[in-house]
Amino acid sequence: MLRAGAGALLGGAAAGCAFVPENRAHHLEFLFWGSIYEDRGVHAVSRAFSRRPGRLPVAAQVVGGDYATKINTLVAARQEPDIAYLPAGLAMRLGEGGLLVNLLDYRHKYPQIDDLLPQALHYYTETAAVPQTAVEVMMLWYSTRLFSKAGVPEPPVDTASAWSWDRYLETCDRLTFDEKGRRPSEKGFDPTQVRQFGATAPTTVNTTLYALLRSNGADLFDEKGTRCIIDSDAAVEVVSQIVEMMYEHRVAPSPTLLTSMNTGTALLLKSGRVATTIDGYWNLLDLANAQFPYGAGVLPKFQEPMTAQTSGITGIFKRSQYPEQAVEFYLQMADPRSCPLYKQGLWMPLERSFYTDPKLLATWTDTKIHPAGFDRSTAQPALHNVSPDPTFRIRNSSEVFAQLTPALDPIWLGKHRGTASVRKALRHAADVTTPFLAGVYPDVKM
Structure with missing residues (x-):
């Protein structure tokens, strides 16, 4: 309404x-x-x-x-x-x-x-x-230089080989170092003096977080758009894992620290402060202009490989x-043949034929800036493993997310740790959000 x-x-x-x-x-x-x-x-x-x-x-x-x-x-x-x-x-x-x-x-x-x-x-x-x-879909961007330097295999480009969340955390541990070169899993690691993090925490509600929720069979809202269900068991698992990523595994900076160091995905990766980050396709334009070696892989999964589109x-x-x-x-x-923003890495096409026809696919992906395996790591998931941004489906979405997003902030700031505490905080977030829900639009017809 x-x-x-x-x-x-x-x-x-x-x-x-x-x-x-x-x-x-x-x-x-x-x-x-x-x-x-x-x-x-x-x-x-x-x-x-x-x-x-x-x-x-x-x-x-x-x-x-x-x-x-x-x-x-x-x-x-x-x-x-x-x-x-x-x-x-x-x-x-x-x-x-x-x-x-x-x-x-x-x-x-x-x-x-x-x-x-x-x-x-x-x-x-x-x-x-x-x-x-x-x-625009979410993808796993990374610095190929940092992977090579640490002797760590790069992320897969096929959804069939997508890393589990646990495998992703293990990889991020191998890519995180304090000032003395110690990893979080090693004795003496100093979390107050981290030189390089393995990842950033995927906490953007309608995109990066949403992709992982959908991967675990969870959602933000019920089918009728009348109740926030971010406190479901599957959602609690995902959110708890992201909290642990920052505060237990210590492979990702807290929101406060990230704010102090964040100059955008491209510069975070180029500077070596972060080795991987889950973020949108549009970053390719800045990555290309930053002039350093980067790659793109499929997102890690909980149950099923999934990305989010916005x-x-x-x-x-x-x-x-x-x-x-x-x-x-x-x-x-x-039309990617008419608009330069596709080849430049800002946009992905809207028409199916630009994903399924090899010649048309090449018109926007066969460039010097698109990483190897891009057609499999990004173009194919956009067809087969994608969940649309829920802000289109939910009526009153700006007001709804104005309640939900800040209600999650205490969780990301580490004020709720452990499954029970996270569940309680998510229940509160659901309770403050639900009164603003007013149903759904027909939206996407897949």
Whole structure:
């Protein structure tokens, strides 16, 4: 359900669907967020699109600050752009409120739409959906130099050979050293003077943590989206193991220490402070620019190999004068042959054929920056071993995660150790989150 304020905004905006924003007669306005690299990629596609016969110029603009507030303000003023990046929860609310184009209405004209991965298309009603901007999956990034220096075998690239969580911890122990070169499992190890950690703790609720929860058959919410179930036995096991990773095995820094040393995945690995980290595909762009040897493996597992997929939405607003051109622009952005952001390592494709057709797969993975075995370590799990980010499925998701995420902080900070204490803390997190749950959207149709 919508909060009263958001509901009033959507209702008022939907009532004026005949209104057309001023000064929009001769171009498409596209709002997005992103780094300087993303800005360059978007503008490259915008220029190419505008040069096509009969196509409008695209006025693409990066928006800084509170992006969601900016979009809500434009919608309230009936001045929204033709097309824009949208956070997951906001996109689902705007779609259900009647403000976004249903991409499926154009599938008869653009066959690419039927080739979209099912987990990249999010249904806000049973028959209407919005598409992701790109595909992003979680993967195990690592420094090949640190593995070689420690004489440790590198992570597997096939899901069939995925390490168990215990094997991952053992490997991380061999990759963790204090200032005198001692490992955590060795006598005299000094946890206050760690020179190199084997890993970072995967605690991001809707992505890195979620992948491991799903690997163990656990979930954050029940099927109807009315109860938080992060206190299930399977979830308690995963969370307890992550806590032990930091405070018992001592192979990963605490959140406090990580904050003091964190300069992003690429620099953490390049600097040698960390040997492995579970993080998103988008880091490949920064890794490539950091100029050091890195690799990518499949995630460790509890029961079944699993990764998590996330992304923002690219939404087309119904009040656009040129919705069909906006759809065409979106599809050009989604084509790795047209958009440089795929080869550069920021995005993974949305269309299934770019994973299953060897020639199309090569258009975005056969590069100098994609690690060896990438098609198996990342592309194949994106097809067969993936759970979609739950922020699309859960109604009121921004408010829900605003309760759940901080409720887990005391656990990650080491205030709850041991299964019984972690279980109690997770039960509290579930109790404070459940009142904010309001059901689910149809979402992904796998």
